[in-house]
Amino acid sequence: MEVMPKWADVVLIPLFSLLIAFALSALVIIGIGEDPIAAVKMMVSGAVGSTYGWGYTLYYATNFIFTGLAVAVAFHARMFNIGGEGQAALGGLGVALVCLSVDWPHWAIALPVAVAGAAVFGALWAALPAYLQAKRGSHIVITTIMFNFIGAALLNYLLVNVMRPAGSMDPATGKFPPGTFLPTLHDILATIGIPFSKAAPANVSFLIAVAACVLVWLLIWRTRLGYAIRAYGHSESAAVYAGISPTRIIMIAMLISGALAGMMAINNVMGEAERLVLNSVEGAGFIGIAVALMGRSHPFGVFLAAILFGFLYQGGAELALFTDIPRELIVVIQALVILFTGALDNMVRMPLEKLFLALRKRDA
Amino acid sequence: MTMMQKFLGAAATLALSTGAALADPAIIFDLGGKFDKSFNEAAFNGAERWAKETGGKYLEIELQSEAQREQALRRFAEVGANPIVTTGFAMSTPISEVAGDYPDTKFVTIDGYVDAPNVLTIGFTEHEGSFLVGMMAAMASKSNTVGFIGGMDVPLIRKFACGYAQGVKAANPDATVISNMTGTTPSAWNDPVKGGELTRAQISQGADVIYAAAGGTGVGVLQVAADEGILSIGVDSNQNHLHPGKVLTSMLKRVDVAVYNVMSAGDAMETGVITLGLAEKGVDYAMDENNKDLVTPEMQAAVEEAKAKIIAGEIKVQDYGADNACDVLSF
Numbered sequence: 001m002e003v004m005p006k007w008a009d010v011v012l013i014p015l016f017s018l019l020i021a022f023a024l025s026a027l028v029i030i031g032i033g034e035d036p037i038a039a040v041k042m043m044v045s046g047a048v049g050s051t052y053g054w055g056y057t058l059y060y061a062t063n064f065i066f067t068g069l070a071v072a073v074a075f076h077a078r079m080f081n082i083g084g085e086g087q088a089a090l091g092g093l094g095v096a097l098v099c100l101s102v103d104w105p106h107w108a109i110a111l112p113v114a115v116a117g118a119a120v121f122g123a124l125w126a127a128l129p130a131y132l133q134a135k136r137g138s139h140i141v142i143t144t145i146m147f148n149f150i151g152a153a154l155l156n157y158l159l160v161n162v163m164r165p166a167g168s169m170d171p172a173t174g175k176f177p178p179g180t181f182l183p184t185l186h187d188i189l190a191t192i193g194i195p196f197s198k199a200a201p202a203n204v205s206f207l208i209a210v211a212a213c214v215l216v217w218l219l220i221w222r223t224r225l226g227y228a229i230r231a232y233g234h235s236e237s238a239a240v241y242a243g244i245s246p247t248r249i250i251m252i253a254m255l256i257s258g259a260l261a262g263m264m265a266i267n268n269v270m271g272e273a274e275r276l277v278l279n280s281v282e283g284a285g286f287i288g289i290a291v292a293l294m295g296r297s298h299p300f301g302v303f304l305a306a307i308l309f310g311f312l313y314q315g316g317a318e319l320a321l322f323t324d325i326p327r328e329l330i331v332v333i334q335a336l337v338i339l340f341t342g343a344l345d346n347m348v349r350m351p352l353e354k355l356f357l358a359l360r361k362r363d364a
Numbered sequence: 365m366t367m368m369q370k371f372l373g374a375a376a377t378l379a380l381s382t383g384a385a386l387a388d389p390a391i392i393f394d395l396g397g398k399f400d401k402s403f404n405e406a407a408f409n410g411a412e413r414w415a416k417e418t419g420g421k422y423l424e425i426e427l428q429s430e431a432q433r434e435q436a437l438r439r440f441a442e443v444g445a446n447p448i449v450t451t452g453f454a455m456s457t458p459i460s461e462v463a464g465d466y467p468d469t470k471f472v473t474i475d476g477y478v479d480a481p482n483v484l485t486i487g488f489t490e491h492e493g494s495f496l497v498g499m500m501a502a503m504a505s506k507s508n509t510v511g512f513i514g515g516m517d518v519p520l521i522r523k524f525a526c527g528y529a530q531g532v533k534a535a536n537p538d539a540t541v542i543s544n545m546t547g548t549t550p551s552a553w554n555d556p557v558k559g560g561e562l563t564r565a566q567i568s569q570g571a572d573v574i575y576a577a578a579g580g581t582g583v584g585v586l587q588v589a590a591d592e593g594i595l596s597i598g599v600d601s602n603q604n605h606l607h608p609g610k611v612l613t614s615m616l617k618r619v620d621v622a623v624y625n626v627m628s629a630g631d632a633m634e635t636g637v638i639t640l641g642l643a644e645k646g647v648d649y650a651m652d653e654n655n656k657d658l659v660t661p662e663m664q665a666a667v668e669e670a671k672a673k674i675i676a677g678e679i680k681v682q683d684y685g686a687d688n689a690c691d692v693l694s695f
Contacts (some may be wrong), residue, residue, distance in 0.1 A: 007388040059431060127395075160517055169453045169475070169519045169685050199438055201431055272431055277454070278518070279550055282429050317432055320425050321439055327397070327426050 002355045010301065014294060016348045017340040018308075025333040034325055046318025047311045055185060055200020056317070059272065062202065063311030065209040066264035067288025068295060068302040069216050070122075070257045074140075075297045076220055078233040079255035083144025084261040085285030086151030087122040091262025092269040093155060094121030096163070096173050096276035104179035104353060111182065114266055115208065122262015123255040130254030140254070148285070159278055172277040179289040182271045205267035209306075212260065213299040219256075220299075229253050255325060261285060293342040305341075312337065389414075389627045390423035390445035392436050394452030396553050397426045402579040402600040403619060407451045407474065410623030418644040440464040446631040449623055450474065454518060459483060470633060471647075472626050474619060475520065477637075482602075485637045488620050490520075491527030492674050493615045493647030494575070494679045496667050497597050499530020500649065501573040502539045503663045504595055504612055509540045511571035513562050513585050515553045515578035517545040517695065519685060524577040524599070524615075526690035528529065533692050534679075535666065542566050543693060546581050549573075556584025563588040573597065573612060584644065598650070608654040616648045626650055643675045650669060 004012075026036035047053045067084040076079035081087075081340035094117035095230040104110035134332040156171070182203045189196040232239040232249040240246060264284060269276050287309055294308070295301025316330030340348070377562055387428040391411050398408040404426075411422055423445050425436050437458055440448050447470040450459065456476030463471055463480040472484045501510040512528055514521035529541045544562050546552040559581035567589075574589055575597040582599060583606070583608030589596035590607035598604065598614030622640060626633055640646020649667065651659065684690050 024457055054406075056431070056435065137612065150546065156517055156548040160519065160559070164519070166688055167686075169477070169523075170456060171518045172454075172457075175457075199435075201434075268431070275457070277430060280430065317428065317435065321423075321436065330428075 003177035004356045008352065008356065010298075012352060014305075014341055014346070016352070017345070018337060020348070021333070021336040021340040024336050028329065028332060029325065032325070032329065033225075034323065039319060039323065039325060042318050042322065043311075043315030047315035050197065051195070052197035052200050053314060053318075055197045055202040056183065056314040057307065057310040058202040058206050059200065059267070059310070060313040061306040062206045062209045062267040062271075063264050063284040064287050064291045064306035064309050065213065065303060066267070067261050067284050068291030068306050069212055069288075069299060070259075070261035070297070071288045071292035072295065072297040072302055073216060073220070073229075073260065074253055074257040075292055076233050077249055079133070079228045079250065079253060079257075080141050081126065081144055081254065081257045081261075082141055082286070082289060083126060083147050083258075084288045085281050085283070086144070086148035086358075087125045087258040088264045088281040088285050089148075089151045089155055090125040091118035091122040091265035092276050092280045093158070093268045094118045094262060095175075095265040099176040099180040099270060100163075100173060103177055107180060110180045111204070111270075112264065114180070114270055115263060118262040118265040119259035120146050120262075122265075125258040125262070126254045126258025127251070130251050133254075134250040141234050152279075155276075156278065157279035159276065163276070170277075173275050174275045176270065180270060181274060182266070184271075201272040203267065205271045208263070208266065210303070212263065213303050216260070217299040225252065261288070288313065290338040290342055293338075308337075309334070375464060387444060387631055388421050388423060389447055389449060389630065390425075390440040391426065391449045391623070392433075392440070392451070393426045394450075394454060395427050395550055396452075396579055398424070400553065400579045401583055402618070404451055406601050406617070406619035407449070407623045410620035411449075411627060413620065414492050414624050418628070420627075428577065430454075434462055437462045437471070438465075441469045446470055447472055447626060447629075447633055449626055450476070451619070452476070460462075466595075470631060470635060471695065472633075474622060482635055483609065484626065484633060484635045486626075487637070487639045488617050488619075488646050489639060489641035489681075489683070490615070490617060490647060490686075491523050491530075491681050492642050493606060493617065494524045494527030494577075495531035495534070495674070495679075496642075496649045496671060497613055497615045497683055498528040499535040499667050499670055500531075500613055500659065500663055501528070501575060501597060502532040502535035502593075503660075503666065504658065505539065505571075505573045507570045507572045508536065508538060509542065509570040511563075511566035511569075511574035512541060512543040513541070513559060513566070513574060513576045513578055513581070514545045515581055516547060516550070519688075521538040521545070521577055522685040522690065522695055524575075525695075526622050526684040526693055528575050529690070529693040530681055531670075534670070540570075542571050543695070546578050553579035553581060555581045556587065559584030560588040564592070567592055567594060575599070575615070577615075602650040602652065604650050604652055604654040609657060611655060612658050613655055614650040616650050618646050618648075622646070641675075642671055 029036040047057045070084050095114045098114045098117035127167045132138040132143050133140045159171040186196045186198045228244045291305040294305040312334050313316045319325045320327045391512050393404045396404050398404050408420045449472040451474050451477045453475045455473050456478050459471050460478045463483050470482050474486045506669040512525050532539050532541050563585045572594045576585035577599045586596045590610035597612050598619045
């Protein structure tokens with residue numbers, strides 16, 4: 001029998017971890033001579049206090065949902081895919097090729113193809129490390145992180161030498177044609193009469209990210225394949241005994257993982273920048289690891305954790321815009337959150353478990 | 365009252381509460397951050413000099429992500445900052461999208477290019493400055509081999525490298541130029557350790573003068589060059605003082621002067637396109653007491669002659685940015 005009820009595991013532990021992280025961050029802010037309460041107020045009002053803030057928070061969250069799901073799916077097969085960065089970058093290449101190759105008449109036609117392009121390129125970039133793991137036993141952590149650098153080099157080469165419009169000093173593709181512009185949340189909500197900030201970049205990709213959460217949940221807990229992935233993740237020898245092929249599971253789990261990471265590109269490349277720039281992923285692939293850890297590899301947890309990190313990104317931007325708190329401190333706050341929710345999990349878990357045990361004994 | 369108006373009000377209140385009055389200038393530093401020992405720091409120094417001399421205040425932000433480019437421009441424009449100065453070519457596209465929405469705000473793009481009535485484009489002829497330091501490198505080299513270390517392989521850095529290589533060949537047609545880029549991710553602009561490794565690699569190939577155009581990475585290049593007893597060339601700011609007697613010269617790119625001038629002009633500044641070259645002292649080579657023993661009178665005479673000829677148009681230095689090609693160096 002579980003020591004703690006499920007809700008405590010999912011809600012209470014992350015909440016306590018967050019509170020400790022924020023308390024420590026407050027001490028750091030006091031240490032540099034700023035007012036932590038004013039800072040928190042500014043973060044909250046900047047990130048969720050207006051539809052403008054929400055627009056940015058959800059934009060960042062969309063990126064993190066995709067990369068978080070990517071890491072989570074691989075986690076279920078007990079594989080540590082830290083190549084989300086490179087897979088998302090290659091997904092961006094897929095989106096750019098789709099958007100630039102055809103003069104799309106309408107975004108609704110371009111979007112499914114772009115999603116497919118992003119997923120295929122992301123999956124392909126994960127396929128090679130997966131194959132090396134499945135057939136050669138090369139550790140996936142080493143190969144995926146190396147592929148991040150190969151991906152960066154490849155994009156660097158393509159953007160500077162091949163895809164850059166003549167005469168432009170900026171290593172980026174030209175602007176995508178208007179037929180590929182995705183509707184922002186402003187456009188979508190306006191149709192049902194809800195006013196939403198026009199300037200914010202959150203777009204229809206957010207809805208696709210939510211749909212991806214549901215699909216991943218269905219896949220992992222409601223299909224035979226998901227069962228096989230989880231079985232393999234829990235015990236390889238038991239899975240083999242049950243007739244599950246490790247090679248097949250490693251390949252499939254990593255392809256899905258890479259495809260999800262690649263799909264992030266419909267948000268940042270197609271939805272926001274509307275062109276492919278160098279370094280378009282900006283660390284979202286690595287944030288995805290923290291998001292998956294914090295979300296306990298459950299799609300709903302990933303969703304919540306992604307919103308939290310979106311909040312930290314957008315709130316942090318507000319601090320950087322209007323206070324003297326340096327941007328490095330925002331990284332410190334994010335790092336503290338990751339540290340407490342990911343690495344120091346047991347520090348909160350142990351006392352809570354003791355508490356619940358004590359309560360149960362008293363009830364019994 | 366729409367949400368947007370509410371937000372505008374809130375933003376204005378915020379700005380006032382943080383001590384910024386309307387029509388203060390604002391400056392947006394590119395992703396490298398304002399302490400990159402190079403390009404952004406030069407802009408920061410210019411802004412600080414303006415603030416110190418006039419007692420004025422300015423808004424600033426160091427960008428952390430691509431999505432913030434447009435966000436920062438809009439936020440500053442909405443709180444009434446004017447002019448809004450930006451550094452780096454990557455700001456061109458966001459400015460061209462935002463500028464039309466704020467016709468009364470003036471924007472400045474340094475290194476970029478935007479064609480709009482309320483935007484000032486400031487460019488530098490880095491290839492010409494690099495040409496001069498390339499000549500000095502070739503004349504100072506005893507092994508007839510000189511090196512170039514760039515940050516990332518982007519067109520702007522190719523412009524530096526191409527000008528440098530042309531200068532080397534102009535002074536010594538038989539000289540060899542070794543060119544390396546530090547990396548493929550933005551960390552390449554701030555990786556002194558790798559800069560040092562590349563310097564050792566180039567020394568082992570015979571290079572005895574190395575020009576670094578790599579932001580913070582250059583600090584490692586200059587350090588290792590000094591340790592190994594060869595000469596180096598700094599970039600953007602005057603870096604001669606980092607290792608006195610070991611840094612041959614520095615290719616000056618006076619971003620600080622450009623920022624200072626724009627902020628001094630305030631919201632009355634002229635828009636359009638300004639190119640700062642050798643004649644305007646926008647780019648130059650650095651001479652001071654730290655390198656006076658390294659630069660012989662003959663070297664200086666030759667470089668001064670070339671400088672006069674470039675200004676007069678008698679020497680044409682190929683501009684990678686315009687031609688998209690470099691005849692003397694392949695990448």
